[in-house]
Amino acid sequence: MSLNRIPGLFCTVVENGSVPALRVVRREYDRRPAYFGCFYYGTEWWITWADGKLLATAEATDEAAAVIRKAMGL
Numbered sequence: 001m002s003l004n005r006i007p008g009l010f011c012t013v014v015e016n017g018s019v020p021a022l023r024v025v026r027r028e029y030d031r032r033p034a035y036f037g038c039f040y041y042g043t044e045w046w047i048t049w050a051d052g053k054l055l056a057t058a059e060a061t062d063e064a065a066a067v068i069r070k071a072m073g074l
Helices: 061-071
Strands: 009-016 019-026 034-041 044-049 054-057
Touching: 009 034, 034 061, 054 061
Parallel strands: none
Antiparallel strands: 009 019, 019 034, 034 044, 044 054
């Protein structure tokens, strides 16, 4: 599952300081984005919530997309 293939969501990669971040918005609420990061923790890359809490491994993109979709109310 790709976030860009979920109807109603628009995703872009942006720079948060010097770290890339994923900016996700619902098309009808484009002024209320959610941000997700990607950090190396332990022995692998993780997709994280904006506050740094681990969401899913970067290898588990379908799992991360499902969690993000639910968090965005879809």
